[in-house]
Amino acid sequence: MSRSLLIISRQAPWAGPSAREALDIALAGGAFDLPLGLLFLDDGVFQLVGEQNAASLEQKDLMANLQALPMFGVESLYACEHSLAQRGLVGTALALPVKTLASADIAALIDRYDQAITL
Template sequence: MPKSLLIISRQAPWSGPGAREALDIVLAGGAFDLPIGLLFLDDGVWQLAPRQHATTLQQKDLSANLQALSLFGVDQVFACGFSIAERGLDPQDLGLDEVQLLETAQLSALIDRYDQVITL
């Protein structure tokens, strides 16, 4: 049985390659039926914000990758509710309907559920 993997994405989509790399790992894992989850934490929750203008920042838009998660069998997508609130985002406006909001106290239990964890 393959080991489960949790990717924790902590970078804003415009802060460097970390956000894209996290999504690439998740999509690749999903394509190979790996038990995989994705957690948006800290500035990583900015990836879920609607109406991003990636071309203005000379970045590639990540919204298509986010929308493809379910197509690749990735249905374990989480976001830290505190991180969202701290950045003034409205959970109702997030880019994915499948995102499960977690309280800070739930994060360690989530991480413990996975065999391996990668933070980007």
């Protein structure tokens, strides 16, 4: 039986390699049918904003990887409501359909998975 995995992505897409690494793990896990979820927390919610100009920061755009998640079977996508609100992203059209969670519900989400990693 496969163990489930929750990946918690806390870094903005331009803050270093952590955001890309989280997506790579999610895509690899999805390719092997690992039951997994992806939670965007803190500055990680910035990954959900479309129309980013990554080239101006000499970074690679993560949007293609994000949009590939459902094709790899990664459909359990979550975002922290508080993180979105703190960054002015409430009501903003996000690039992916995510389920928003109140801060109090995040602990319950983590408990549903066998393993959790934070990047």
